[in-house]
Amino acid sequence: MKQSRDGAEWSLSTLGEPMPELFETGFDRFWKAYPASPRKGAKAECKKKWVKNFCETQADQIVKHVEWLKTTEQWLKSNGAFIPAPLVYLNQQRWDGAEIPEIAPKTEKDPALMNIS
Numbered sequence: 705m706k707q708s709r710d711g712a713e714w715s716l717s718t719l720g721e722p723m724p725e726l727f728e729t730g731f732d733r734f735w736k737a738y739p740a741s742p743r744k745g746a747k748a749e750c751k752k753k754w755v756k757n758f759c760e761t762q763a764d765q766i767v768k769h770v771e772w773l774k775t776t777e778q779w780l781k782s783n784g785a786f787i788p789a790p791l792v793y794l795n796q797q798r799w800d801g802a803e804i805p806e807i808a809p810k811t812e813k814d815p816a817l818m819n820i821s
Contacts, residue, residue: 730754730763735790737770739779743789753794762799769799 731754738744753759759766770793773779779787788798 730760730767733763733767734759734770737767737774738790738793739774739784739787741784741787743787743792745789746791750790750794753791757794757797759794765804766799769802769804772804 731751734754735747735750788796
C-alpha cells in the first residue's frame with residue numbers, strides 16, 4: 705500500500721495501475737477495534753496472518769469478539785495488562801468457537817440517576 709498526495713491509500717492492480725482503497729477492510733476494522741496496549745504492534749505481520757488465514761471471511765465475528773473482550777474483566781484489569789498481542793490473538797484464532805454474548809448497550813443516563821424522576 706502507498707499513499708497519494710491527498711492521503712488516499714492505493715495499491716497496484718493486476719494491470720499495474722493505481723487502485724484506490726475505497727472501502728474499509730475487515731482487517732482495518734479489526735485493527736481499529738483492538739485496544740491500545742504496549743503489545744499492540746506488528747501490524748504488517750498481523751495483516752499477513754489475516755490474509756494467510758482468510759480472516760476476511762470471518763471479519764464480522766472477529767471484530768464482534770474483540771469488542772466483547774474489551775468489556776471483560778480479564779481485559780480491563782490492571783489497566784489492560786493481560787490483553788494479548790493482536791498477532792497472538794490471530795495465531796491462536798481465539799474467536800474460533802467462542803460464544804459471544806450480546807453487549808449491553810450503554811445507557812445514556814447514569815444508572816444512579818435512573819431512579820430519580
